[in-house]
Amino acid sequence: xxxxxxxxxxxxxxxxxxxxxxxxxxxxxxxxxxxxxxxxxxxxxxxxxxxxxxxxxxxxxxxxxxxxxxxxxxxxxxxxxxxxxxxxxxxxxxxxxxxxxxxxxxxxxxxxxxxxxxxxxxxxxxxxxxxxxxxxxxxxxxxxxxxxxxxxxxxxxxxxxxxxxxxxxxxxxxxxxxxxxxxxxxxxxxxxxxxxxxxxxxxxxxxxxxxxxxxxxxxxxxxxxxxxxxxxxxxxxxxxxxxxxxxxxxxxxxxxxxxxxxxxxxxxxxxxxxxxxxxxxxxxxxxxxxxxxxxxxxxxxxxxxxxxxxxxxxxxxxxxxxxxxxxxxxxxxxxxxxxxx
Amino acid sequence: xxxxxxxxxxxxxxxxxxxxxxxxxxxxxxxxxxxxxxxxxxxxxxxxxxxxxxxxxxxxxxxxxxxxxxxxxxxxxxxxxxxxxxxxxxxxxxxxxxxxxxxxxxxxxxxxxxxxxxxxxxxxxxxxxxxxxxxxxxxxxxxxxxxxxxxxxxxxxxxxxxxxxxxxxxxxxxxxxxxxxxxxxxxxxxxxxxxxxxxxxxxxxxxxxxxxxxxxxxxxxxxxxxxxxxxxxxxxxxxxxxxxxxxxxxxxxxxxxxxxxxxxxxxxxxxxxxxxxxxxxxxxxxxxxxxxxxxxxxxxxxxxxxxxxxxxxxxxxxxxxxxxxxxxxxxxxxxxxxxxxxxxxxxxxxxxxxxxxxxxxxxxxxxxxxxxxxxxxxxxxxxxxxxxxxxxxxxxxxxxxxxxxxx
Numbered sequence: 001x002x003x004x005x006x007x008x009x010x011x012x013x014x015x016x017x018x019x020x021x022x023x024x025x026x027x028x029x030x031x032x033x034x035x036x037x038x039x040x041x042x043x044x045x046x047x048x049x050x051x052x053x054x055x056x057x058x059x060x061x062x063x064x065x066x067x068x069x070x071x072x073x074x075x076x077x078x079x080x081x082x083x084x085x086x087x088x089x090x091x092x093x094x095x096x097x098x099x100x101x102x103x104x105x106x107x108x109x110x111x112x113x114x115x116x117x118x119x120x121x122x123x124x125x126x127x128x129x130x131x132x133x134x135x136x137x138x139x140x141x142x143x144x145x146x147x148x149x150x151x152x153x154x155x156x157x158x159x160x161x162x163x164x165x166x167x168x169x170x171x172x173x174x175x176x177x178x179x180x181x182x183x184x185x186x187x188x189x190x191x192x193x194x195x196x197x198x199x200x201x202x203x204x205x206x207x208x209x210x211x212x213x214x215x216x217x218x219x220x221x222x223x224x225x226x227x228x229x230x231x232x233x234x235x236x237x238x239x240x241x242x243x244x245x246x247x248x249x250x251x252x253x254x255x256x257x258x259x260x261x262x263x264x265x266x267x268x269x270x271x272x273x274x275x276x277x278x279x280x281x282x283x284x285x286x287x288x289x290x291x292x293x294x295x296x297x298x299x300x301x302x303x304x305x306x307x308x309x310x311x312x313x314x315x316x317x318x319x320x321x322x323x324x325x326x327x328x329x330x331x332x333x334x335x336x337x338x339x340x341x
Numbered sequence: 342x343x344x345x346x347x348x349x350x351x352x353x354x355x356x357x358x359x360x361x362x363x364x365x366x367x368x369x370x371x372x373x374x375x376x377x378x379x380x381x382x383x384x385x386x387x388x389x390x391x392x393x394x395x396x397x398x399x400x401x402x403x404x405x406x407x408x409x410x411x412x413x414x415x416x417x418x419x420x421x422x423x424x425x426x427x428x429x430x431x432x433x434x435x436x437x438x439x440x441x442x443x444x445x446x447x448x449x450x451x452x453x454x455x456x457x458x459x460x461x462x463x464x465x466x467x468x469x470x471x472x473x474x475x476x477x478x479x480x481x482x483x484x485x486x487x488x489x490x491x492x493x494x495x496x497x498x499x500x501x502x503x504x505x506x507x508x509x510x511x512x513x514x515x516x517x518x519x520x521x522x523x524x525x526x527x528x529x530x531x532x533x534x535x536x537x538x539x540x541x542x543x544x545x546x547x548x549x550x551x552x553x554x555x556x557x558x559x560x561x562x563x564x565x566x567x568x569x570x571x572x573x574x575x576x577x578x579x580x581x582x583x584x585x586x587x588x589x590x591x592x593x594x595x596x597x598x599x600x601x602x603x604x605x606x607x608x609x610x611x612x613x614x615x616x617x618x619x620x621x622x623x624x625x626x627x628x629x630x631x632x633x634x635x636x637x638x639x640x641x642x643x644x645x646x647x648x649x650x651x652x653x654x655x656x657x658x659x660x661x662x663x664x665x666x667x668x669x670x671x672x673x674x675x676x677x678x679x680x681x682x683x684x685x686x687x688x689x690x691x692x693x694x695x696x697x698x699x700x701x702x703x704x705x706x707x708x709x710x711x712x713x714x715x716x717x718x719x720x721x722x723x724x725x726x727x728x729x730x731x732x733x734x735x736x737x738x739x740x741x742x743x744x745x746x747x748x
Contacts, residue, residue, distance in 0.1 A: 278433075
């Protein structure tokens, strides 16, 4: 493919993702358990009316929810892409490596700890707890990755770490006595429900910061894709770069876990689809495109989770798994075939 | 200053454990330094240490007179580039994009190529002859092409020192020659210093300015190609000569028929020692390898000369038939091969006429053989006596031409 064709492909890719996001935003706004006409919604949007019931539904429930679904979906996907770059493995991601589950455990711990003292954990505390949990899981993964060279084994170890963390979390939730436990339970399964504007603000700040640094690191990332040796020879300070990459991916996945719980497979499936769509793995394009793709993907999944069995809501991970897991299986089969050739 | 890379009392190894000590080398601009030695001797470790991929255990490396330990990666990247044995396999990357990654140290924050960068990339693609495949996927080209692409990538970095770990491994002969020709040209034109390890000794002889032999945890030898591969006998064999007088025992322990008279006819050579070759022969003159000779009472006698019998020697070796070769002058083209493969060589001093005593010995052996081949078609003053052998052999003479028809 010529350079010019490639550029055209990028442009079409971005346009496609942009339209997908816009379309899904509208759908998310429109569809729900309360029937509203497009006209009504337009009116509410323009007037900014938050006093009526419909106005409250749009402004205090649907909009914060769709904004956080989009931002967190993007964050999760970029986190997955960073981990794939780090481990040079297309099936690495915060969920399969047990990083999300580690974050889930520490968040549950701090929530229960605070609830017992009659306090509600604020956004910052939640993110902080999730970040620490992510880093602890990441540490285990790094220790394992030093000992095993086989990527599949690493993934299996990650899944096991995830199971252990989830088991402990379930145990804690089962025996925690509090009226808020229902919330905790919902959160532990993964959901975008209950997002507030204050959450959205915190999410925006954290995600924007992390994304800025992710794009900032896109050049050394492109060098790192050629392997450590070549990256070092190209002038990358490997140690600093690796630390930065770990911190960034943990930051992105922990903000997701803190607000929406662990969400499966988005971090693997979406980067793969984006690579396919853009036919590139250049970080400078992959990072923004993954963010857009993840936003669209999570908007779609959240829509399905809300609407499919309305008024009953299913947890988001069930939906993302249905779409994401087949992609992961497909990637693994593809890799096996490549090796056989 | 002409010397671009220098090491002083360098020890290399892993985890503080030194593998090879006291490495003192210096490489000038425009010079090719080749590392040879058996597998696992530590060639790659030396290359990785020289390029600061791993920490040195002790000692220092100076790049353009600056200690590499204090240089930042980004400083080194503009002066030194690498070509390693293991290739990256990035997804969806074209050849041109791969070559462009060599411009990394020169591009800005987001790695956007300037016009100048694009020109360097284009020129390098032309020089390395990969224009036809510039839009192909890097993962879907042949090994030979991939190696040229990686060389182009390394050259794009505009290095003063190029470090390569076995660049010719896995390549076919065409790609080997092509790669080294491009390399030679770049060294001449851009005055780049090259440090590389090679497995192919014949190629090492042909392209190296200096050679380092790595074996047994040390730099065994370091010198020019002539010093390492040259024909001079080393001291050890002079001593053996003295001890054994003219009776030389070869490495298979069988008494050599030849009479050594000060000429170079010792093929127990340094390269075989270096690699611990126990069977087979490395022929310095040709940089080629012959397999292990078949020892034993000769069943076949080959009357050769002028290189005509080399294919027959090799065939007999393949078929496992012990044979004698004679009478061959020591300065004959096929003499080294005969020495490597024949269980007995009846030889004559350089430029001498074949004398009666030698012919008598040849006849004795022919008497004991069941078949005799003659590959010589032209008789001159020097080999006239060999014609006598043909007559002597009589019915034992094999008439099939060269005896080389496939069975």
